[in-house]
Amino acid sequence: MDETIYSNLSQYIAREILKQPKREIAADEELISSGLIDSFNLVDLALYVEDNYSVLIDDTELNADTFNTLDQLVSLIQERKL
Amino acid sequence: MKNVTHVLKMLYLEAPDKVSVHLLFNRQSDQAITYRELLHGSVRYALALKQAEIRPGEVVILILDHGEDLVMAFWGAILNGSIPSILPFLTEKLSPEVYRKSLAALFEITAPTAVITDSDFMGEVRKASKGRSVSAIISSADVQNRIPDVKEVNFDQLRGLTSPPKDIVLLQHSSGTTGLQKGVALSHRAVFNQLESYSRALDLNQNDVIVSWLPLYHDMGLIAGFLLPILKRVPLVLISPFDWVRAPYRLLQAISSYRGTLCWLPNFAYNFMALKTRHRDLELVDLSSLRAVINCSEPMSWKSHKMFLDRFQAYGLRSEALATSYAMAENVFAVTQGGINSPVKLDVIDQNTFLSHQIAEPVGETYKRENLWLEPDQTENLPVLKMLSTGQPIEDTNVRILDQQGVDLPERHIGEIALQSNCMLSGYYHRPDLTQKAFLEGWFMTGDLGYLANGELFVTGRKKDLIIVGGKNIYPQDLEYLASEVEGVHAGRVAAFGVFNEQTGTEDVVIVAEADYDLLEDGQSGTSNINDQPERIAVEIRERVTRGSDIALRYVHVVERNWLLKTSSGKVARRANREKYLSEFSVD
Numbered sequence: 001m002d003e004t005i006y007s008n009l010s011q012y013i014a015r016e017i018l019k020q021p022k023r024e025i026a027a028d029e030e031l032i033s034s035g036l037i038d039s040f041n042l043v044d045l046a047l048y049v050e051d052n053y054s055v056l057i058d059d060t061e062l063n064a065d066t067f068n069t070l071d072q073l074v075s076l077i078q079e080r081k082l
Numbered sequence: 083m084k085n086v087t088h089v090l091k092m093l094y095l096e097a098p099d100k101v102s103v104h105l106l107f108n109r110q111s112d113q114a115i116t117y118r119e120l121l122h123g124s125v126r127y128a129l130a131l132k133q134a135e136i137r138p139g140e141v142v143i144l145i146l147d148h149g150e151d152l153v154m155a156f157w158g159a160i161l162n163g164s165i166p167s168i169l170p171f172l173t174e175k176l177s178p179e180v181y182r183k184s185l186a187a188l189f190e191i192t193a194p195t196a197v198i199t200d201s202d203f204m205g206e207v208r209k210a211s212k213g214r215s216v217s218a219i220i221s222s223a224d225v226q227n228r229i230p231d232v233k234e235v236n237f238d239q240l241r242g243l244t245s246p247p248k249d250i251v252l253l254q255h256s257s258g259t260t261g262l263q264k265g266v267a268l269s270h271r272a273v274f275n276q277l278e279s280y281s282r283a284l285d286l287n288q289n290d291v292i293v294s295w296l297p298l299y300h301d302m303g304l305i306a307g308f309l310l311p312i313l314k315r316v317p318l319v320l321i322s323p324f325d326w327v328r329a330p331y332r333l334l335q336a337i338s339s340y341r342g343t344l345c346w347l348p349n350f351a352y353n354f355m356a357l358k359t360r361h362r363d364l365e366l367v368d369l370s371s372l373r374a375v376i377n378c379s380e381p382m383s384w385k386s387h388k389m390f391l392d393r394f395q396a397y398g399l400r401s402e403a404l405a406t407s408y409a410m411a412e413n414v415f416a417v418t419q420g421g422i423n424s425p426v427k428l429d430v431i432d433q434n435t436f437l438s439h440q441i442a443e444p445v446g447e448t449y450k451r452e453n454l455w456l457e458p459d460q461t462e463n464l465p466v467l468k469m470l471s472t473g474q475p476i477e478d479t480n481v482r483i484l485d486q487q488g489v490d491l492p493e494r495h496i497g498e499i500a501l502q503s504n505c506m507l508s509g510y511y512h513r514p515d516l517t518q519k520a521f522l523e524g525w526f527m528t529g530d531l532g533y534l535a536n537g538e539l540f541v542t543g544r545k546k547d548l549i550i551v552g553g554k555n556i557y558p559q560d561l562e563y564l565a566s567e568v569e570g571v572h573a574g575r576v577a578a579f580g581v582f583n584e585q586t587g588t589e590d591v592v593i594v595a596e597a598d599y600d601l602l603e604d605g606q607s608g609t610s611n612i613n614d615q616p617e618r619i620a621v622e623i624r625e626r627v628t629r630g631s632d633i634a635l636r637y638v639h640v641v642e643r644n645w646l647l648k649t650s651s652g653k654v655a656r657r658a659n660r661e662k663y664l665s666e667f668s669v670d
Binding site for chain 2: 035038039040042044046047059060
């Protein structure tokens with residue numbers, strides 16, 4: 001897993017979405033199914049990924065079936081970056 | 083006899099081929115439902131209920147996702163003479179036990195005899211309804227499989243045809259343990275009176291098209307975004323809230339495709355759509371058909387309107403389309419309506435007079451000018467507040483502003499908004515105690531604060547401690563209860579309140595909880611390091627509150643014993659603690 005993408009995403013989520021800058025998010029921590037990331041913030045996440053990695057995540061993919069952990073999200077980004 | 087079934091019968095006979103509802107989905111094509119199809123589908127549900135021996139006057143709970151089944155089940159219950167009540171669907175976040183507990187709280191008070199839900203939830207519902215009034219749990223799949231297609235409707239067989247207009251036609255609930263035990267019971271007559279008065283206030287006509295993403299378990303979604311269009315023969319374009327929140331541009335695209343003319347939104351949605359849509363998703367969008375976008379169901383901000391107009395004017399949105407309304411389930415829906423035939427009034431008032439004397443003193447002559455807020459902000463450095471008017475009361479609805487003793491206050495003086503109309507609730511269902519408490523000499527005490535000026539109503543705040551996030555009512559006691567359960571939190575020493583966030587246009591939920599380290603034994607909770615405790619407690623509070631209420635907390639502060647201010651009776655003083663929090667912790 002790309003460590004840079006992981007740490008950027010982790011910091012973004014902690015700072016901007018959770019409003020807990022010091023919060024550490026484990027790579028396998030459940031994000032969507034646990035409600036850690038509110039449904040209103042899913043759009044934020046998609047926009048951030050698009051702006052920073054030029055990777056599009058369709059709104060129909062903003063659910064736990066597509067990605068539920070940072071591990072999975074980073075993999076998705078790496079796959080689509082090519 | 084004018085009841086909902088009778089009106090549906092007329093619609094079926096007079097306009098069977100007219101499309102009533104367009105259901106939009108994100109992974110399949112739009113589904114158009116004509117009045118004929120609407121009635122045929124609904125009758126199947128009425129038959130299913132009749133077969134299950136659900137009688138007229140009994141409550142039927144609906145726990146269904148956006149789709150045809152929810153639409154048909156709702157009308158089906160009414161056709162059977164029963165009382166439907168739509169509940170929020172179980173989301174992934176809510177822990178099953180908590181949902182079960184909420185259901186149990188609802189069942190206890192409301193005593194429904196039937197629940198219609200998805201096959202996936204049958205198990206959950208069965209567990210929650212054990213030993214209670216519920217005698218039938220019906221799944222939508224059940225109805226599809228067991229009840230044959232209806233090819234024509236024999237209205238005389240439908241028990242809803244003889245429902246007396248004064249009888250209850252539906253129940254409306256807020257969520258949370260508190261909300262689910264306070265069902266607003268509305269009669270056929272009240273609903274029709276609202277639809278008549280509100281249609282007039284809106285100048286509703288046959289060229290209108292209503293577009294909505296609002297959930298049907300919320301009064302704005304149910305009345306403005308469902309009953310009004312369907313019963314007044316105005317096409318409804320209905321998007322799932324689940325889909326909209328992940329792709330807010332969908333609303334704008336739908337308005338464009340269907341030439342939508344009317345739309346209702348909670349304040350936060352203005353910010354949300356302005357900030358979270360990309361040009362790429364709006365390329366061919368044309369919003370010129372919109373004649374009114376109505377801001378309703380939570381405190382409004384002129385900045386949200388400006389943000390929205392600035393963003394979408396280039397796509398055809400007209401400034402005249404911006405409208406406002408003050409509404410509540412207890413009045414069926416709309417109490418006031420503004421911005422339809424003239425621009426929404428903006429009242430620029432002196433901040434100090436407002437805060438210190440509870441009087442809305444206008445600043446100079448500027449308040450008289452319409453469209454003031456579209457001009458460069460000349461009041462940027464002055465201590466002023468800019469209040470958006472909610473408009474004027476609709477016909478047959480009257481509003482008074484009262485002081486603490488129930489005496490009328492003069493214009494521009496802030497007090498509690500009291501309401502009287504011909505579309506009031508019949509009562510809080512099975513809660514005569516709450517019903518009685520809510521009325522003062524025949525006037526409904528809204529618990530909201532505001533003032534009148536030149537016939538316009540301005541809402542300034544809430545008397546009670548209710549938090550409103552995204553247009554959704556949240557009772558602080560529900561959140562405090564959940565937080566209290568966290569180990570290390572001193573039970574009962576929690577305060578939950580809302581703080582308005584200008585960026586999002588809605589409230590952030592804050593919880594302040596007192597920790598009692600004496601309660602923690604050695605080696606508990608994975609760390610004996612006392613310094614880690616506040617962090618651990620805060621994380622747990624967030625988790626527990628989200629799992630228990632579907633609300634994401636913005637800020638959680640764990641404080642030491644006795645930080646929280648108390649009332650003379652020893653209870654946590656929410657309002658005072660909110661002020662203390664705002665002054666002590668900088669909120670960015």
